[in-house]
Amino acid sequence: MPQAVHLKPQLLLATLILYLVLIQPNHPEAMTWGALWVFPLELPVIIAALALAGAGLAGQVLRAILTAAITAIAVLKLADFGTFIAFNRGFNLLVDINLLSAAWVLAQGAFGVLLSLLALGTAVAAVALVAWALWWATGIWVRAAPAPKSKFVAGVLLLPALAVAAAEMAEAHRAVTLPESVSRMIPGAAFTARVGLERVEQVRDTRADLAAFREAARNDPMEGVAPLFDRLGTRDLIIVYVESYGRSSFENPLYVPTHTETLRRIEEDLQSRGLAMRSAWATAPMVGGQSWLTHGSVASGLWLDNQGRYRALLASPRRTLFHYAQRAGLRTVAVKPAHIFPWPEGAFFGFDVIYNAADLGYEGDPFNWVTMPDQFTLHAFDRLERERPQNAPGRTPLVAQVALVSSHAPWVPIPPVIEWDAIGDGRIFNQWANSGDPPEVVWRDHDYVRDQFRLAIDYSLQTIGAWAARHADDPPLIVMLGDHEPARFVSGVDGFDVPLHVIGPPALVDHFAPLGWTEGMLPDPDQPSLRMDALRDLLLRSLSTGQ
Secondary structure, three states, X not given: OHHHXXXXXXXXXXXXXXXXXXXXXXXXXHOOHHHHHOEEOHHHHHHHHHHHHOOOHHHXXXXXXXXXXXXXXXXXXXXXXXXXXXXXXXXXXXXXXXXXXXXXXXXXXXXXXXXXXXXXXXXXXXHXXXXXXXXXXXXXXXXXXXXXXXXXXXXXXXXXXXXXXHHHHHHHOOOOOOOHHHHHHOOEEOHHHHHHHHXXXXXXXXXXXXXXXXXXXXXXXOOOOOOOOHHHOOOOEEEEEEOOOOOHHHHOOOOHHHHHHHHHHHHHHHHHOOOEEEEEEEEOOOOOOOHHHHHHHHHHOOOOOOHHXXXXXXXXXXXXXXXXXXXXXXXXXXXXXXXXXXXHHHHHHOOOEEXXXXXXXXXOOOEOOEOOOHHHXXXXXXXXXXXXXOOOOOOOOEEEXXXXXXXXXXXXXXOOOOOHHHOOOOHHHHHHHOOOOOHHHHOOOHHHHHHHHHHHHHHXXXXXXXXXXXXXXXXXXXXXXXXXXXXXXXXXXXXXXXXXXXXXXXXXXXHHXXXXXXXXXXXXXXXXXXXXXXXXXXXXXXXXXXX
């Protein structure tokens, strides 16, 4: 076989390319030197199939199929890698496509258009290079065994190699349980094939899940319950989301001293002003991003742990917390400083008015991705909706959702809390908007990123504490909670829990006492956590005499 001898160095290189692409991990924790020695069981199957097919039409079709399939799975593995870092879960092809545009917007805000374009171009070029390398490598192997004897050997090896790979996949997939002696004899893993199979099953399971979700959305346990929100009287209910505020503030030693001390000071200050507080834990449907899934879960009373469920909610007849508030004669408001584009989905949720970034009147400079400081957002909310006393004639009580953004990545720069009367149109914040190191410097050092996160969360907590104190003479009922934990490398914890605080007049806060929530601003670490989809009905029942 002179041709095969001539191709020997190329065969080695082609085999190495296939080997490296097949062992590509999809999780950060799998990026170890040991991963290099996990033999890909698909490799002998691919080589035998290519050699058996030969250089004719069958071989070219097989090359095209393999190149396309392995490249697509490599891209999915890369997507998994990114979503495991950001959200602690794998990528769902059916419901996560929207993350690409969200990642692009965030990257531009954090690193600028030029660096973002460079990163995008590098990623596209890398995928193209992998596809070309696979096409070349498969081409080497279809030309490697022209002799009938070689094809016979390839055919004989194909079936046992395929059987071993299939057995490993079945055991890893828990479809079968192999005897331990047999399991130990399997020399590697068919990981790439498993990822491909799991994606097919994921699409099937996601479709079934969405069908069940649509049915749940049509069955609302609060439909027909009345009266609602009557315990509020003339008080406003303000739900305030603190971006990236999670249990890590109470468990990660990098953050505990700062954040718990700030919460203690807030508690002491508000108690001295006659306000009451209770705290608990809520379980978010995700970590690292997609705050709208949290907002939607709380508003709808449905578990929104992926974008597919969110879209199904928007197409359902489900009534949200804000629809029920409207039915009770209250004014419903959404304050969305992160929204620089229109939010057509907002029409579903039952808001009488939505204030996006441009509606809040901020004339200062943005803080990188963050459009405006939290203190300005709350100041604008007061100016636009709350400046009249709550018991003034003709003033309709509010049920409002305010989504703060100062503690959103990239967490630079961070302003101080200033005097409320000095805020004006926000240009006073310009002196801090461009201060300190830019994100591209901060994000080169994980410790630097974590410290900036610590300061950003602390700023948001201080701001809300100061805002609650400002209104202590005529207080609303404030439900303050985190939307989700940040990415795992920042949070340093594994859970999905976020703190939840109720702040307001003692008579209103006492309605949450039967739940066993902790008095004050520091939740009991052993307090059971409520899933966020339970909060809609909990708020409705706690603040209503209609049961």
